[in-house]
Amino acid sequence: MAKETTVSLPAPELNAYVSSPSGPRAKETTFREWVVDNQIGISMTIFSMLLALHNLYPSLRPYTQPFFELSYYDAAGDYYVQGWDDVYFVFSVVLALNAVRAIAMDWILYPFARSAGLKRKGCIRFAEQGWQTIYYSGIWALGLYLWKNSYYWWDFSALWDEWPARPLSGLMKWYLLVELGFLIQQIFVIHIEEQRKDHYQMLSHHIITSVLLSSAYVYGFYNVSNVVLCLMDVVDFLLPFAKILKYLGFMNACNVAFGVFMATWVLTRHYLYNVLWWSIYQNVPDRMAYGCYSRATGELISEDGYPRSFGYLFTPFQDLNGPILHEQHDQGLSVVWFRLIARIAYGVVCGNDAEDVRSDEEDEVENDEAAPNAPVLLAAKEGVSVPPIANDVATGPDHRRTNGSGSVRARGRGRGRVPFDQSDRKALLGRIGCDKPT
Structure with missing residues (x-):
């Protein structure tokens, strides 16, 4: 019978690793990673519960119908x-x-x-x-x-x-x-x-x-x-x-x-x-x-309906059917x-925060054979920002982030920011993914 070995870890590492009697330490899944891995299941479970309540209990339909219509x-x-x-x-x-x-x-x-x-x-x-x-x-x-x-x-x-x-x-x-x-x-x-x-x-x-x-x-x-x-x-x-x-x-x-x-x-x-x-x-x-307008008819009912104060701006949030001031x-x-x-x-x-703006807080070493669910761990709407793609070439794969379950982290003291030269046309094209300008 194999004897289990207890490993003493510093306090910050207690939640990150667990001892294993049959192999090396395995990284414990955090709550955030669990949510990412189960996004589809969580969303569909909540939808299924609402649909079940809506169809099985007609008396609850006035409360569940706004979720679907x-x-x-x-x-x-x-x-x-x-x-x-x-x-x-x-x-x-x-x-x-x-x-x-x-x-x-x-x-x-x-x-x-x-x-x-x-x-x-x-x-x-x-x-x-x-x-x-x-x-x-x-x-x-x-x-x-x-x-x-x-x-x-x-x-x-x-x-x-x-x-x-x-x-x-x-x-x-x-x-x-x-x-x-x-x-x-x-x-x-x-x-x-x-x-x-x-x-x-x-x-x-x-x-x-x-x-x-x-x-x-x-x-x-x-x-x-x-x-x-x-x-x-x-x-x-x-x-x-x-x-x-x-x-x-x-x-x-x-x-x-x-x-x-x-x-x-x-x-x-x-x-x-x-x-x-x-x-x-x-x-x-x-x-x-x-002046002051009626929300029901859209007609002007008063040229000075409310006191002239900043508080009137919140009146429509308090009463959607009440008057509104312009x-x-x-x-x-x-x-x-x-x-x-x-x-x-x-x-x-324009690059005020343009040094690798969409990378992680820390550098990581990635494993190319990570789990196929990796994209969901990384993706987020970028709004109007321009994510750096040229930095992938400049820093190499060993210094870029990965969120996949197969990643191997190498944490460093510095954040490894790469300055971006606004005057460099090739760097500008590289940041949006066109690093070979014609």
């Missing part, structure tokens, strides 16, 4: 309005996206990358960028369809005509709630993956964007949200698509895709978005009279929100 439908007018039950639908969206993302990355994108001859690290990156391309291209196409078939197509001044009327179509409501659910799901993702150097920048980006979109939804700025999301989402799938071309070895196509990305970025985020921002000053005073302060708040988002986007993209 859009709420607040007016059959007489054939439209929807917003309400607090929409929170349950957003919760379901978060669960669904989490499961779909894990399935797409683990079962489709990662195996496809393997069959294309990519090594494990390349498969992980391919799966990350592939999921972003799938989601953003689909949601952008839907948003563009809604914008194209609206009365405000390429007419920013018309965005302010029907405010603050609450009715919206079912497709528009679904679109906005899915976008909000995706942002919240990304907050969850960056907490279950191993922390990266830009963790807090991306966390603040997702939180601020979620607050802005939910506030616009409560205030009834559906049309503005639709246009802004269309302008933002288009570049969020063009950049990952360029990286996918690089991973597959189509370098000339990658260069062309990156050029399209840069041109689209300038057009949408530096021109059209500024035109929309300028419309607040140019068109809002003429199209939206200052004052000059609203425009100032819109400018503040715009500046916050623009500064975050500019800082991440």
Whole structure:
């Protein structure tokens, strides 16, 4: 009979390793890694429980139905309005996206990358960028369809005509709630993956964007949200698509895709978005009279309905059916929100935190034969940041991160940051995956 040997470990190592009578020490799975490995099962289990309650107990359907269907439908007018039950639908969206993302990355994108001859690290990156391309291209196409078939197509001044009327179509409501659910799901993702150097920048980006979109939804700025999301989402799938071309070895196509990305970025985020921002000053005073409006009818009921204080901004959150005020302060708040988002986007993209911005807190040595569920351990929405791909070549595989269960860690004292020269064109192309410029 083999005799078990007890190994004394320092306190920080007690939760990381366990003794084994038949082999070397094995790394114990942490709670975070367990959640990552069981994302599909957790999401599907919760969905199954809700469906069981919904079908087996009819008396509970008023409480379970908001998880599966859009709420607040007016059959007489054939439209929807917003309400607090929409929170349950957003919760379901978060669960669904989490499961779909894990399935797409683990079962489709990662195996496809393997069959294309990519090594494990390349498969992980391919799966990350592939999921972003799938989601953003689909949601952008839907948003563009809604914008194209609206009365405000390429007419920013018309965005302010029907405010603050609450009715919206079912497709528009679904679109906005899915976008909000995706942002919240990304907050969850960056907490279950191993922390990266830009963790807090991306966390603040997702939180601020979620607050802005939910506030616009409560205030009834559906049309503005639709246009802004269309302008933002288009570049969020063009950049990952360029990286996918690089991973597959189509370098000339990658260069062309990156050029399209840069041109689209300038057009949408530096021109059209500024035109929309300028419309607040140019068109809002003429199209939206200052005063207090009725949420039910959208009519102006008073030119000075509330005390002039900052507290009135939170009134729509307290009573969705109550009156809503429009004052000059609203425009100032819109400018503040715009500046916050623009500064975050500019800082991440232009390299203020550009030294290997999406790598781990610590360097690691990777094993190329890691488990195939590795991509889910790494992936997270990058917002407007540009992940470094050139650093994979500069530092070599022995200094890059891995999240797979087969990784072998080599922890060092330093963080191993690699400075990024903004004047180096080749380095710039390398950061987005096009390290062979034409």
